[in-house]
Amino acid sequence: MKIIILLVLLCVASVFTVCAQGDFRSGFIIKNNNDSITGLVRYRKASSSYDFCFFKETKGSPEQKLAPDDLKAYGYIDDRRYETKTLKLKGGGKKVFAEVLVKGKASLYLNEITFYFEKDSLVELPINKRIVVEGEDWNYTRESKKYVGILNLQIADCNLNANKVNYSQRDLTNLVQKYNQCKGSKGVAYKKNLPWAKLYPQLFAGFSASNLKVDSYASDVFKTSNTIIEGGSVDFSSPRINSKFFFSIEAWYVKNLYQGYAESQQSTSQIREDLVIDVSYLKIPLGLRFNLRKDDQTPYIKFGVVKYYELKSSLKIIIERESNAVVTTSLAQQTLDSRNLRGFWLAVGYTKSLSGRLKIFSELRYENTVGSIYSPLIDSKMSNTNLNVLLGLRF
Amino acid sequence: MKKITITIIIFLFLCACTKEEVTSRAYPRVLTTEVANITTTGASFHGEITFSSTEIVSHGFIWSTFSSMAIGYGNNIALGQKTGTGNFETSLQSSLVKGVKYYVLAYAQSSNYTVYGNVVEFEVPK
Numbered sequence: 001m002k003i004i005i006l007l008v009l010l011c012v013a014s015v016f017t018v019c020a021q022g023d024f025r026s027g028f029i030i031k032n033n034n035d036s037i038t039g040l041v042r043y044r045k046a047s048s049s050y051d052f053c054f055f056k057e058t059k060g061s062p063e064q065k066l067a068p069d070d071l072k073a074y075g076y077i078d079d080r081r082y083e084t085k086t087l088k089l090k091g092g093g094k095k096v097f098a099e100v101l102v103k104g105k106a107s108l109y110l111n112e113i114t115f116y117f118e119k120d121s122l123v124e125l126p127i128n129k130r131i132v133v134e135g136e137d138w139n140y141t142r143e144s145k146k147y148v149g150i151l152n153l154q155i156a157d158c159n160l161n162a163n164k165v166n167y168s169q170r171d172l173t174n175l176v177q178k179y180n181q182c183k184g185s186k187g188v189a190y191k192k193n194l195p196w197a198k199l200y201p202q203l204f205a206g207f208s209a210s211n212l213k214v215d216s217y218a219s220d221v222f223k224t225s226n227t228i229i230e231g232g233s234v235d236f237s238s239p240r241i242n243s244k245f246f247f248s249i250e251a252w253y254v255k256n257l258y259q260g261y262a263e264s265q266q267s268t269s270q271i272r273e274d275l276v277i278d279v280s281y282l283k284i285p286l287g288l289r290f291n292l293r294k295d296d297q298t299p300y301i302k303f304g305v306v307k308y309y310e311l312k313s314s315l316k317i318i319i320e321r322e323s324n325a326v327v328t329t330s331l332a333q334q335t336l337d338s339r340n341l342r343g344f345w346l347a348v349g350y351t352k353s354l355s356g357r358l359k360i361f362s363e364l365r366y367e368n369t370v371g372s373i374y375s376p377l378i379d380s381k382m383s384n385t386n387l388n389v390l391l392g393l394r395f
Numbered sequence: 396m397k398k399i400t401i402t403i404i405i406f407l408f409l410c411a412c413t414k415e416e417v418t419s420r421a422y423p424r425v426l427t428t429e430v431a432n433i434t435t436t437g438a439s440f441h442g443e444i445t446f447s448s449t450e451i452v453s454h455g456f457i458w459s460t461f462s463s464m465a466i467g468y469g470n471n472i473a474l475g476q477k478t479g480t481g482n483f484e485t486s487l488q489s490s491l492v493k494g495v496k497y498y499v500l501a502y503a504q505s506s507n508y509t510v511y512g513n514v515v516e517f518e519v520p521k
Contacts, residue, residue, distance in 0.1 A: 276415055320510075325508050326465075329512050330513050
């Protein structure tokens with residue numbers, strides 16, 4: 001068990017070592033003198049991209065840490081773009097890299113969770129607030145939609161209004177694009193090629209080493225059950241929001257044969273028990289995946305919860321009583337009921353593009369589950385630790 | 396690289412070909428597996444030696460209308476010596492009464508131990 005944990009920790013450490021080298025993607029910077037330089041820009045989650053840009057001209061070049069004072073803009077090819085803007089933030093005006101959502105006659109920017117509209121000047125669109133309206137013996141809450149009023153003023157010269165526009169990237173982007181069309185401007189929505197939701201089906205098979213512990217027996221009674229596993233999964237992501245995070249739902253078919261042996265002494269008899277648990281499950285792991293680099297070729301970490309659904313299970317116990325050189329055997333075969341088998345899992349893996357959307361991945365996964373098993377002969381709590389090695393295809 | 400991957404995959408699949416293992420003992424291990432062809436004129440008894448590290452000097456079946464049986468306490472069908480593990484069977488040719496429950500067990504004897512298998516119950520159909 002200690003070896004398994006050490007192995008998983010070693011893999012996690014290796015993944016983070018790879019991660020520490022950074023995820024640089026094709027991009028560009030525009031200097032204050034309007035020089036545009038293409039190169040590699042470190043890919044960071046949106047919330048970390050407002051203060052600094054990390055840029056390398058080539059793979060082997062030294063990394064430069066650039067602040068909003070140093071640049072006019074930076075961005076990734078076919079992905080996010082940031083422009084230096086002076087925004088009214090807490091503590092006064094501050095230069096930041098604001099994410100450009102739409103650029104045109106009217107532009108839309110995002111800084112952390114606040115949107116900004118720019119036509120003649122840059123205007124903040126305040127975040128929705130809940131306001132409690134109180135009377136003498138009554139009160140109610142309503143949403144302050146100041147941004148709707150501001151937008152309506154700004155787009156009044158077109159037959160548009162923002163009354164039904166939510167304070168979301170999608171709705172605001174669409175509205176500003178419509179305004180630009182109305183004004184005959186060909187606005188650019190920088191992330192328009194990135195879908196809001198994307199599904200990645202996966203098929204995999206692998207090897208599982210499973211250790212069962214039944215509380216009514218000593219911990220070393222059952223031997224490790226080695227088995228083949230197979231299954232499929234779907235990863236969901238929203239590349240427009242973040243291309244590194246995925247929500248994952250999986251379905252595995254697992255068949256385990258656990259064999260155990262226990263010995264005990266009863267007055268003049270020596271009792272020997274052989275236990276065989278033959279069980280097949282459908283297990284449903286749910287989790288999150290985080291890619292450390294671009295999806296084409298990247299190490300990743302995954303973690304989540306798992307629930308088992310028993311498909312079929314049986315228990316066989318052969319009991320031998322030895323007394324004065326005479327052995328009597330009894331055999332019991334019963335169905336076994338696994339109950340509330342659930343737990344957590346943690347995985348590290350690596351995915352590599354084969355061609356087009358097709359990718360291959362391998363994964364090492366540690367899983368720990370608890371539950372109970374019941375048969376007329378055993379009614380006990382149980383726990384299970386699995387180490388899985390998976391090989392799969394992602395479409 | 397391709398060869399290494401294929402070798403690893405084959406190795407993993409071989410590791411995972413789990414089948415039920417029989418643990419060793421100082422004595423032969425025996426199970427009564429099934430009773431078949433049950434009629435009023437007899438039945439066939441089946442047993443299996445699942446483990447044997449010593450010579451089996453005698454093996455066979457004991458049957459009776461009582462579930463507690465042993466050599467000398469029940470009807471013994473002795474099949475003699477046997478080497479190694481494996482299935483064995485015999486045909487009982489004796490008049491059995493309809494509707495009566497009978498019991499049978501397989502046994503094996505080494506020079507030091509007498510081992511009785513599990514008791515299997517059977518009934519002659521009415």
